[in-house]
Amino acid sequence: MNYLHNTWYVVALSSEVSSQDLFNRKILDQSLLVYRREDGEAVTLLNRCPHRFVPLHFGRRVGDDIVCKYHGLRFDCSGKCVESPHGDGNIPKTAAVLSFPTSERHGFIWVWMGNSELADVNKIPKYTLLDDGNPNSKAYSYMKVDAHYEIIVDNIMDLNHVDHLHCPLVNSTGKLSLNIPKVIEDGNDVSVSWDWHQDPPLEVFSAFLPNPGRDAAHHFSVVWTAPSSILLTASANQSHADDKDALISWNHHLMTPETETSTHYFYATRRNWLVEDALLNKTNLNGAIDAFNKEDRPFIEAAQLEMGTADLNSLKPVLLSRDAAPIRARRKLQMLIVHER
Amino acid sequence: MNYLHNTWYVVALSSEVSSQDLFNRKILDQSLLVYRREDGEAVTLLNRCPHRFVPLHFGRRVGDDIVCKYHGLRFDCSGKCVESPHGDGNIPKTAAVLSFPTSERHGFIWVWMGNSELADVNKIPKYTLLDDGNPNSKAYSYMKVDAHYEIIVDNIMDLNHVDHLHCPLVNSTGKLSLNIPKVIEDGNDVSVSWDWHQDPPLEVFSAFLPNPGRDAAHHFSVVWTAPSSILLTASANQSHADDKDALISWNHHLMTPETETSTHYFYATRRNWLVEDALLNKTNLNGAIDAFNKEDRPFIEAAQLEMGTADLNSLKPVLLSRDAAPIRARRKLQMLIVHER
């Protein structure tokens, strides 16, 4: 399987794993058990008892430990078998469940699927915008997509599609396509940005600008961090001199491969206007989810069906000048995977 | 994939593709877009934008061109990219969609999946009986079948099964099996015919003969044209001297492989009696479709499950004398495929 392993992936939204849950999700083709210790800290184990390979999330919690429901083996949160109810209670040295470094940041639970000695929480992307702000200015969601995660990355790295694919809420009316976007590589990041004017503005901003429905300067900036984390910043401004008047929406798109053809898609957004407005918050989140489900998803999943498990390049796609950003992200990720091996 | 490519296949009934449709169907494992130019002429393109591999039938028409809905590339009806909304509008030379020679004849849209330089519309079987006649004497239908197309061909090339499998509407009461049918090979055709008497006649004819329910001479003739087009002519006659009194039903069975295990089954029929009777026309069509769905289809699809993707001969079938016709058709097709390679 063609995955980068020595990296952090989001396995769940923080809100998906409550204090008593034995939460199960498959990522990188491996079924995982995620749960919280009594002190709240998230733990990730391979969701498979090493004795007869049944799922541990069918079991039960005893303190910070998990007891397998099939034959009663008890494992601590490091995966070590600490109790066997059988015979003399002897525990074979091999009786352990694989555990994975886990860290909770910015409203997500992150897991390191590679060599645990290399796990460094400082390598988690610093999405600190999600750490403060009014709760009504922020929202999270989770979706499952039947496509390779890089097809979703391509979708966001080439926002020209916003000119063509989307409804008025976020439609850029052909203006993005006229630009050759600026692309910058920096370490494990690839960034791309667009600046343009449109009249009327994107509907998501228009009514909240000083002069609703009138021309505004727009800016999109996309920062991809390997392997598949993206921060998309979108803004609109009618004040030529003063950026502090800009309406800004920060959109975190975090893709975690489930398998080679399916993806867990985590999304978190924050805005800087009407930050106490819970209804607007909900309306905007639903609008974003709707736009993805009705407009992006059919294209992404249909492309998956056409491409199967073939590598994009092997299919010799037509390359356009504005494809530089997604192509560089794909190349960088491929180099990291090759290097890891 | 074991297909003959340099040949015409039916991709759709003419009636399935209206003037504004972007019609999608997969044949020979390839997803195709079929649509009509403004002058009505049918066009076939590979249903896949060469940029990001999304389906073109999600797009929209502009005159005779197709605009991909994902990033706005515009292709003419030859598949050439004629407009890019991006940056300086430069169009890479490779930006083209594969197009396929297409011709509309006898109520079907035919497409040539092989070398387009070899495409010759004169090689389309001349099913001219469908070109005239009262509209109420003719009917078309389309069905999808979960079986290799040659299993359906076998079914029609060996009409002895009509003695055993079918309901009274078309049951030949054991009479066909007594014959060793006549088989003739001619170019890309294999023909087979049966003559017999039965009393009462086939129900589809009986009530319309001069002496309903009484003995009649019957004739079946099947002409297979490689790779998978069949004209089955069925007739009944109570006038010994005069063929012009015969009731005749012409049945065109055109099988197009979707995949190695599924088939698009196109059917067109015409009769020479009560040619203005719309109700009879509908009743007969429904009877034929019902007979196929309830009687033939379960056997054909079960044989597919048993055979998988194995070649019939590799399974060493028992061969009976009356199997000459389907066996010769299979051999001729296999020779054509080998020769094409």
Added chain:
Amino acid sequence: MNYLHNTWYVVALSSEVSSQDLFNRKILDQSLLVYRREDGEAVTLLNRCPHRFVPLHFGRRVGDDIVCKYHGLRFDCSGKCVESPHGDGNIPKTAAVLSFPTSERHGFIWVWMGNSELADVNKIPKYTLLDDGNPNSKAYSYMKVDAHYEIIVDNIMDLNHVDHLHCPLVNSTGKLSLNIPKVIEDGNDVSVSWDWHQDPPLEVFSAFLPNPGRDAAHHFSVVWTAPSSILLTASANQSHADDKDALISWNHHLMTPETETSTHYFYATRRNWLVEDALLNKTNLNGAIDAFNKEDRPFIEAAQLEMGTADLNSLKPVLLSRDAAPIRARRKLQMLIVHER
């Protein structure tokens, strides 16, 4: 496929095949037709006409013969084609359906899938307890399980799981796990047994003991016969000296592979108390089926999904001392399969 062929498998409960049925079931990846001759004797043929590979169970019976519904070939109960309605009626020598030695014993129809010259009915496990006794003291059932048959064998060969997995009806409250069970190998058998006391007794026994709800000696004995037949005897006794007072339940678990990942699970039970009580009989059977479906099945099928088609040992399971019985059964079966090749 990794099956033992020279052995008897249950293909159906006797009660599943009535006098006129053309019964179809796939075992060891082969679709079989099971029916009864007019004298009631069960017959097994490959469920596939050798002419066009359609299922014979779509056909009809004529005396002890089967007529294929597709083209009318008639086969006798040895599989020989005895009549062709076609042309001169000549029957090719190869026109035969594979037949399998079949024997009906103990309420099951057994079939021999290997070399028929080696079929010896004396090799059928002698489950004679099912041959007599009050009808209300015995019950049979059939279930389909989406798992390799050896995972189900493991489940029964390691009854320690009864301490952890099951509801009170059959829960042994941690007592079995304290034992290292006795394991005995003998020819094609592996036996394992447990003795323990519990208070209150297993609910299935408790109310019927002289002192309901009070301590009782319990005994489980499991006898596995290759490849996948098991007799599980469970008993409880409050009379220290006298075994004749014991309540005994005999449980026959017979697993027949359908494919490498699915199993036909046949079950027959008999008890020695309240043998005329039809309601108790039904309650007990439903309790056993419920316990399997709600408690064992989810674990067995989840283990299958985790293990895929990998061999258990290749996955390096943790071995505990009390795993001796299932591990020996797996080894013995593997040796028999290797030897057969």
